[in-house]
Amino acid sequence: MAQTLDIQVIEQLRDVPDLTPVTREYYEDWNIRVFNREQFACKNYLSPNRRDFYKILFITKGIGIFTVGANTYYIEEPTILFIHPNEIISWKNLSDHSGGYYCLFKKRYIEQFPSLKSIIERYPLFNNAAKSVVRLDKDTTQVIDELFAKMHQEAINGGDYYEDSLQAYIQLIVVETMKAANFPKPDAINEEMRHIYHFFQLLEEEAANINYSQPLRIKTVKEFASELAVHPNHLNALLKKYTGQNVSTHIRSRILDESKTLLVQTDWSLQEIGFAIGFADQPNFSQFFKKNTGVTPNEFRKEYKIKS
Template identity: 50%
Template structure:
């Protein structure tokens, strides 16, 4: 097996999501937005579900522990690139803008553990460990020893089995496993970034950061005001065509489509997570009246806002 130093020196900068082969249908964007689903904690087997290239530009309401057992890739977190291989564990904060690019021929293996913010609030002892040792903030990517990697893999496997029991105390037990995983990970070593992102990607990052800032605090007193590519380009002091070209190069879709998708996902979240009326949500999203909002929502989601609120459409987990 190659050493970490050799692999790092061979790692080449990857600036576009579409630089690597994708199992997604042609023209399908790898932009993933999932934060309105109703669960507290879950474990996903990466080897079974796979992991294609993806970008998560919007806030999530969950923390994510990502443990790699095989394969390689480049993880962009914030404004840094990290070269990832086996025995690496990542701690992804809900507010982090994240992009993943596979660099191995096949998607690698591993296990994901995700838990909601509310789950952390319900378990003060877990929150204490995270805060004390600065997981998800200063400790984001750790390279584990072989012994620690085996232990973490075993704990995650046991945790996954616990999740399938249906026992009413399963979630309590799972948070204990998370604490053990965090403690075992402290035996790892900080993993340094490969390098900063390109200037092109920096503009893409700034766009998504601004889009998220505009939408994630939306409420009846603070409705969304920017809804066009031109408005975002002006705010970023960029030519609209230039910004659109960069964003399309990195994600496969134009700025207008990404804004539309973000408005739809915020609409879904507000419908599921609040008891605000359709008129209030319409105004928050930026529509002058509720019929136009309902028409917009049904056109792209396939059901009316009321139908979605009664029975949320929950997509399969990606990435």
């Protein structure tokens, strides 16, 4: 059910459907997932939003460029990456073959297992972007590959206690990675990618601070370009080049995601939600929402409550 927030503060964006090529997980009720990269390869993607899940990406085959925050890494040998929910990340695939696994698990999943939470907090893998990428030697790669294979099979088999088993495997993977502790230095990031990163960082900061008493502060291409000290046309060209979409599309998609979050996680009126995300009146907000989703805000909210 939607939650009532007495203090007008927005919760973490959670499970809102993806409307753009940038990656956001679909709305589903899950705690942990494990994927084989040979079956579900990592395609090019950009994830500029807050997420409600952690990710471990284990690469045994394939070549790509991984960016976390302002750090870029060229990946061409066995590597494991630990991605915190708050990090802005991107992956550019440079090869046709992939090997390894990746695992996604929710924040609420961690809270269920104190020992897992302790491990994650104790070691820097998820909490220090400079130590989130680890190059692996042959022996460590084999050990982690075997752990992931068992983890993947456990997830497929399911059962009453499979989530308990999976969290134990995550702990073992973290410990084995710390034994390797080979943290490569990031490669130099070009100026264009730096602008891209700063745009999404600013967009996320603006969206994260939205509430009824503090509505969206900036929401146009010109305003974002001014904050970033670049020309609007140049910013548009960079976003189009690297993401296939212009600045306005990214802003609109982010505002839409936040409005969905407000609809399902608060009991605010449509007038309050519209005002918070930058609309002067409720009819304009409703028109914007229906144009981009095909349903009215009230219909979206009711559908969510039915599913809940």
